[in-house]
Amino acid sequence: MQTVTNAPIARHFEAGMLSRAMAAQGRRSCGVGSVRVLEKDEELFAEGDPAVFFYRVTEGVIRTSKLLSDGRRQIDAFHFPGDVFGVEAGDEHRFSAEAATAATVIAYRRRDLDELHFDETFSREVLDAVMHALERAQRHMLLLGRKSAIEKIATFLVDMAERLDGDDAIELPMSRLDIADHLGLTIETVSRSLTELERKGIIHVPASRRTIVLRDKAALARLNG
Structure with a gap:
């Protein structure tokens, strides 16, 4: 729950090769990290769980969410391959994390962060990923x-x-x-909005309904503001 080029693509490819090679074993050591393979909708951690690990997505999509006091779910973010999530300031996770699709992540122990600092490239990648996540969170709050x-x-x-x-x-x-649940709307409002955008010729929604064809990106960008 990104557009990547050159070096990041190579990293994603290598991570995908690694996770597929280990998928049959479910979880196995990978340097200072370990590979976790998740089925769709499988929980990775729950809100309030000890934040022993932070994670990096190598395949699939992870969603992080919180249950509100009235029982509604608010999805905080979708994490795609290359994204780092689960980095907490405190000792507990503030959100739950589940696999939105079949997914593979690498789990790193927080106590190993000192060891990761010896790998300058990886440390920089983690920092960049966290900063991008913060930027997306700020945009989501405005949205x-x-x-x-x-x-x-x-x-x-x-x-x-x-x-x-x-x-x-x-x-x-x-x-x-x-x-x-990510946009703070009802599913009916999502469907009506997509239908309205399609009626205006801005998008097309084929029969599969998971695929969206962007016919007028300029119009979408104007609505995006």
Whole structure:
């Protein structure tokens, strides 16, 4: 729950090769990290669990979420290959994390951070990933507070297009319910907004309904603000 080029692509490819080679064993040591293979909707950690590990996605998509006091779910973020998540300031996880799709992550013990500092390249990658996550969180806060339903959907689609290689046809790895819980909308509002954007010729929603064709990116960008 990104557009990457050159060196990052090589890293994602190598990580994918590694995780596939270890997938049959589910979890196994990988240097200072260990590979975790998750089925769709499988929980990685729950809100309030000890924050012993932080994680890096190598395949699939992870969603982080929080249950509100009224029982509603708020999805904080979707983490895609290369993303680092679960880095906490305190001793407990503030969100739950589940696999939005079948996914593979590498788990690193927080106590091993000192050892990771010896690997300057990896330390820089972790810092960059955390800073990008912070930037996305700030944009998400603005989106929830100030934008209309149509603008929220447009912003979401622009972001997904960027994170899914910027193609005109994007296959969303999450359900419409996930999208609704991420944007603070109902699933009915998500469907109506997509239908409205399609009626205006800005997008096209094929029968598969997970694929969105972006017909007018300029119009989406204007709605995105």
